[in-house]
Amino acid sequence: MDALDRLAEPSLDLLARVDALLAAGAPEGHRLWPLLRRMQVLPGAAVREFLELHPAPLADAGHAVRQLVRGYDDAGAVLADPVAWSGPAASAYDEARAALLRHLDEGPESLVGRLESTAGYADALADWVEGSRLALARALxxxxxxxxxxxxxxxxxxxxxxxxxxxxxxxxxxxxVLGVLGVAYDGAETLLRQWARSLAESTWRERTTDVLAANSTLRIG
Known part of the structure; x- marks a missing residue:
């Protein structure tokens, strides 16, 4: 339980009263109006929804994604093992194997690179939630x-x-209250823009040489 959770009950009680008063209309020309038009929600409802956001599930998701990298490392180790064969078919296989290794784990656009970016994005979101909850708690x-x-x-x-x-x-x-939440949502949108390219689908970046005819010479050993 953090500071926002501890303030939740009295805050929601106060904001329910605020929402009821605002339902009759805010003062004309008040600086609240641009926030209401932008957020499209009264403060009580906005805080109630924000209380459901917690950093721990996002941090756990980042950790779980990083655990998947081990499976890709194992697959890469198998592909990297040398094979005792030669000939045109073996050369074609080696080219395909090298391309697959690059696709698995070479640079930020590889599968491992995308996993690491996804985990990093989850961590960044967890930090955003934690910081935003603290800012909202202070405002409340x-x-x-x-x-x-x-x-x-x-x-x-x-x-x-x-x-x-x-x-x-x-x-x-x-x-x-809505001013703090507006800043928080701006932060979330900034994170998405910053990470969007790193979270794009990892596509196959090259084509390998077609495997030669079935009657090509293949020497094993």
């Missing part, structure tokens, strides 16, 4: 002890018209 801690939070609590318990002060307080809290 600030709003929970703010004067705006007190205003929202009082207004949500009052009957009838809550007045412009409550709407303004709710808008201020929502702005702080």
């Amino acid at each position: 801690a600030d709003v929970l002890r703010s004067a705006e939070a007190l205003t929202v609590h009082v207004a949500s318990r009052a009957s009838g018209d809550t007045g412009p002060a409550a709407a303004l307080a709710a808008a201020e809290i929502a702005t702080r």
Whole structure:
């Protein structure tokens, strides 16, 4: 359990009140409006969804992907073993074997290269989740002890018209929360752009010489 988990219950309670006040409309011209148009979600719902993101599963996924590299290493070791044969067919096989070795594990576009990139991307996402959760926890801690939070609590318990002060307080809290989440989502999009090329499909990069006719000479030993 991290700081965000510990703040979840009081934060969701406050943000549910904020969402209810904002359902009647945010103050005209408030800086919250561009965030609402961009995020298309109220702060309570946004935080509730973000609480489901945890870094551990992503870090575990990166570790699991790296474990797959061992299988490719074993396959590469088998292909690299010398064979005691010669002749045109053997030469064609050697060319195919060398091409397959390069495709398996030579450079970032190889299968192993793509696995390592996938694992690295998972690690980067885990770091992003951890950092974003911490930033959101700090923002929530600030709003929970703010004067705006007190205003929202009082207004949500009052009957009838809550007045412009409550709407303004709710808008201020929502702005702080959605602003932090907006920065977090920008970070996720930046990661995707940075890693997109490294995560592309690994394609066969060369064609080998066709195997010679079946009656070609093949010498073994």
